[in-house]
Amino acid sequence: MIPQLIEFNGEVNPTIAAATPQTQTLSNDQSAAEEKGIPAYSAFAIPFIENRIDKWQKKDSYETLDEYRARMTEKNRDAKIAEMQRLAQQEYISKYESRVNLRHLELKPYDADHEVFLVTSPVLGEMIVPVPRANNEARIFASNWNGMQFKDPQYFIDKDHLALAKLTIITPSGKQYQYDNAAALNYTATNVEVHFDPITANMLASNENANKQTVQQQNVKLGTSDVDENxxxxxxxxxxxxxxxxxxxxxxxxxxxxxxxxxxxxxxxxxxxxxxxxxxxxxxxxxxxxxxxxxxxxxxxxxxxxxxxxxxxxxxxxxxxxxxxxxxxxxxxxxxxxxxxxxxxxxxxxxxxxxxxxxxxxxxxxxxACFSGSKREEGMLFCPWRSAEG
Structure with missing residues (x-):
């Protein structure tokens, strides 16, 4: 077994990584890569390196014992493993980069605060592309997305999977934008909830020639009032x-x-x-x-x-x-x-x-109560004691 090759937390050994990962707020969807027939890098690299190290460690029949002992030192073995790691990375990228279809890249909503777009891939995960806001450049970029060309992709190994290090994006008019995984960028997906009162007819602006007549409605409530309820x-x-x-x-x-x-x-x-x-x-x-x-x-x-x-x-x-x-x-x-x-x-x-x-x-x-002989609301109740003469 080759020691110190792949850490069990999923991080690639520093000797394997070829670039510094770009700062992102979302994680890659590596299950999609596996569905495309692209295995985890460790699944490819460990047997690749072990097979070659096993062959290197065997004593050649034409090699003297002193020569074998001089060759089989810890320092030489570590150097050989590092060499095999670099070779395994090259072989892995060469073997599987052809299975990545860049036409499947999907453009996500623009982050105006950071002036970046998020681009997602079912195999490569999320990528952040800087596009300025000024002069409606970001809007034009988004409207031309379906006509974009993608050139010069460069791949590396990130978190035990194939990842995109650099990519040139070219608009139909020839303008170029660069994706660089080493660039320190941030993308924030913002969800906005609006809680204003609903629009009513009273909010609509009235026309100058609107009808000047007024029709009103009055609601009369009998039996209860604010005094009765509050x-x-x-x-x-x-x-x-x-x-x-x-x-x-x-x-x-x-x-x-x-x-x-x-x-x-x-x-x-x-x-x-x-x-x-x-x-x-x-x-x-x-x-x-x-x-x-x-x-x-x-x-x-x-x-x-x-x-x-x-x-x-x-x-x-x-x-x-x-x-x-x-x-x-x-x-x-x-x-x-x-x-x-x-x-x-x-x-x-x-x-x-x-x-x-x-x-x-x-x-x-x-x-x-009213003691004048009238009813409480209006009119007379009766006056039984009033004389006929009034």
Missing amino acids: IPENPTSNTKTFAVVIANQNYSNVAGVPLALNDGLAFSKYCEKTLGMPAENVRYYADASYGTMLRAMRDIKNIASAFNGDINIVFYYAGHGIPNESTKDAYLLPTDADGTQTEGCYSLNKLYAELGSTKAKEIVVFLD
């Missing part, structure tokens, strides 16, 4: 704050109150998320009858009694309000009342008195 959240926990929320929208005997139920639900969410009340502390009553309103007040008074008044109370009402023009009193209108009999309505004086009786630390009352 509710701020507060991490504070108010376990001793209770809310009574009454939302009366659908009345049996009078016109309804649009969106009252939505307002009540939205206020309940604010109590939980913004004011930090636990969900069970928010008592929500939808379309409350007179009996339901009585029960709601009894419930909050019982809670206050259980806490000995050590609570805060928030009261919210959305719905119709009714005035009594004779007594100047105001009433909340339950959904089962019509306002003609105040006995079936909930007096504000009664409301304030019962809330005050809880002895809560703080009481806040929100009334989303």
Whole structure:
């Protein structure tokens, strides 16, 4: 076995290499070379050199023993191996360079930053060719690629395989470019991702003679609004704050109150998320009858009694309000009342008195109602106490 011929990492021994490899960012595809019938250099060179060294090491029958001993020194053997290595390289290149078809060279995208093209071969791997950008020279080079001539290729052994050391590339107009593997060049393949917003009709430039008339579209959203959806959240926990929320929208005997139920639900969410009340502390009553309103007040008074008044109370009402023009009193209108009999309505004086009786630390009352006799949105509800004379 010939020592120090091929390193096991695939690198050719320095005595074999004929040129310094060009700096590249991509590795050669040597499997393609093997498919073309070009073996690895070591597979060719080792038996080639061993066969010749074996013959050289044998004693010639016409050679004296002293002559043989003088010839068979370590120094002479190393020199003979180096000679055989050079011969093996020459034989390998001569034998397999004819199997390389330079017409199969493929031009890759231009690297404008380094002003180079990448050229690939299924046998020889990647090569970097310098081409200037100025005066559109690189563009012209690329457009003429299919008509290029390739002359004077020079080969060497690189990483245990056949490689191209130099090549002259000639354009149809006769301009020459040189590939030189010893030139210190770099090629970077750049992949660009674009994340701009898609083009819309509004981005297109308008014509000066464009129609000056304007047609608009308006979207009206009922039931929810930004106020209902974008509710701020507060991490504070108010376990001793209770809310009574009454939302009366659908009345049996009078016109309804649009969106009252939505307002009540939205206020309940604010109590939980913004004011930090636990969900069970928010008592929500939808379309409350007179009996339901009585029960709601009894419930909050019982809670206050259980806490000995050590609570805060928030009261919210959305719905119709009714005035009594004779007594100047105001009433909340339950959904089962019509306002003609105040006995079936909930007096504000009664409301304030019962809330005050809880002895809560703080009481806040929100009334989303009109007590003038008009509906909450527009128009009159009715005025049962107005005299016939007006």
